[in-house]
Amino acid sequence: MELQQAEGTFRQRGANLAAVAVASASALESWCQAGGITYPMLADPDHQVAEAYAVYNLLDDGAATPAVFIIDAERRITWQHVGSTANDYPSVETILAHLPSTPE
Amino acid sequence: MTLNQSKRMWIMLDIGIVAAVGLGLLMLWLARDPLPPQPTPTPVPPTPTQESVVAARVGETTITYTAWVKAFLVDRVMSEFAGQPPPSAEETLQRMINETLVRRASSPPPPDAATVEAKIAELEATWGVGEEAVVDRLAAVGLSREALERAVRRLLRVQSGMNALSQQGVNVDQWLQEERQATTIWIAEGLPVPEVWVDPAAQPPSSTAPPAPTATPAPTATPTEEPAALAPAFTLQRARGGTFTLDAQSLERPLVLVFFQRRG
Numbered sequence: 001m002e003l004q005q006a007e008g009t010f011r012q013r014g015a016n017l018a019a020v021a022v023a024s025a026s027a028l029e030s031w032c033q034a035g036g037i038t039y040p041m042l043a044d045p046d047h048q049v050a051e052a053y054a055v056y057n058l059l060d061d062g063a064a065t066p067a068v069f070i071i072d073a074e075r076r077i078t079w080q081h082v083g084s085t086a087n088d089y090p091s092v093e094t095i096l097a098h099l100p101s102t103p104e
Numbered sequence: 105m106t107l108n109q110s111k112r113m114w115i116m117l118d119i120g121i122v123a124a125v126g127l128g129l130l131m132l133w134l135a136r137d138p139l140p141p142q143p144t145p146t147p148v149p150p151t152p153t154q155e156s157v158v159a160a161r162v163g164e165t166t167i168t169y170t171a172w173v174k175a176f177l178v179d180r181v182m183s184e185f186a187g188q189p190p191p192s193a194e195e196t197l198q199r200m201i202n203e204t205l206v207r208r209a210s211s212p213p214p215p216d217a218a219t220v221e222a223k224i225a226e227l228e229a230t231w232g233v234g235e236e237a238v239v240d241r242l243a244a245v246g247l248s249r250e251a252l253e254r255a256v257r258r259l260l261r262v263q264s265g266m267n268a269l270s271q272q273g274v275n276v277d278q279w280l281q282e283e284r285q286a287t288t289i290w291i292a293e294g295l296p297v298p299e300v301w302v303d304p305a306a307q308p309p310s311s312t313a314p315p316a317p318t319a320t321p322a323p324t325a326t327p328t329e330e331p332a333a334l335a336p337a338f339t340l341q342r343a344r345g346g347t348f349t350l351d352a353q354s355l356e357r358p359l360v361l362v363f364f365q366r367r368g
Contacts, residue, residue: 019361021365042348061365067362076335
């Protein structure tokens with residue numbers, strides 16, 4: 001799943017993109033720089049947010065489980081995919097198919 | 105009042121009575137329910153397997169079923185080692201609700217790993233048990249040591265949050281009561297409380313029938329009054345500086361929120 005490339009497409013479809021990782025901001029910063037990531041990469045070092053979304057440590061690896069949530073403008077979770085293995089992400093096409101249609 | 109309050113907490117947590125008595129007391133203190141008694145969850149045989157099942161909502165914050173059951177089982181193990189009567193599942197949930205309120209009000213920083221380890225070592229010393237016994241006992245209820253680490257981390261965090269409130273001159277007792285009155289608290293009814301945690305993610309996918317009764321369809325675990333799945337609000341630091349907030353006001357467009365497995 002190449003998110004950086006997909007970001008523009010999400011934007012065209014009227015949606016924003018953000019990613020969360022159980023890591024410190026400084027650890028993620030170098031990752032963002034190396035990968036040319038410009039969308040918000042959010043640091044959740046104490047996994048509070050991963051826990052709130054019930055995706056923390058499901059694979060018993062001390063990390064967030066691969067997951068994608070589509071949240072509408074009313075903050076409702078309209079679609080979600082929680083991975084059952086490492087790297088179990090939905091394709092960009094799948095995410096696009098579940099984006100709410102927003103008149104732009 | 106305030107001083108006594110804070111003193112009491114510190115005494116309990118720092119003199120190692122923690123292990124034997126204090127932890128139990130702190131848990132009970134946090135578990136006290138100043139509201140009219142909540143309906144007691146009626147046991148329902150089938151087990152929710154959805155990770156997203158919500159046990160309670162505290163304002164915008166969600167306490168998941170998974171987090172609740174794990175916390176309850178850890179509480180039981182700790183009480184057992186400390187020779188204390190174990191809390192009921194309901195008490196554990198009430199405590200988690202109170203902890204959420206404390207954490208929300210004071211956003212104490214999480215303790216580092218060394219502090220958590222030191223506290224666990226202290227607990228084990230007071231309990232008079234070794235690391236192995238603790239791990240074994242946790243394993244017997246289906247938990248790893250990580251569950252204990254998480255519980256201790258949460259406890260230390262809440263402790264420093266309560267201390268911060270006390271230092272601001274807040275009467276924590278009274279504050280908690282007011283906060284509970286002012287906050288929308290929703291508790292799921294009828295969620296089962298297992299004796300042993302079975303990780304749904306670790307269960308074989310549908311090919312073999314689990315030992316738990318499967319004849320009855322699994323509960324939807326969404327009682328009628330539960331609001332539609334609302335994305336938990338949060339504010340996190342951005343890797344490249346600044347913060348990102350998801351709350352009722354900040355969302356003008358739909359958001360694709362991705363969780364990466366990467367650790368750091």
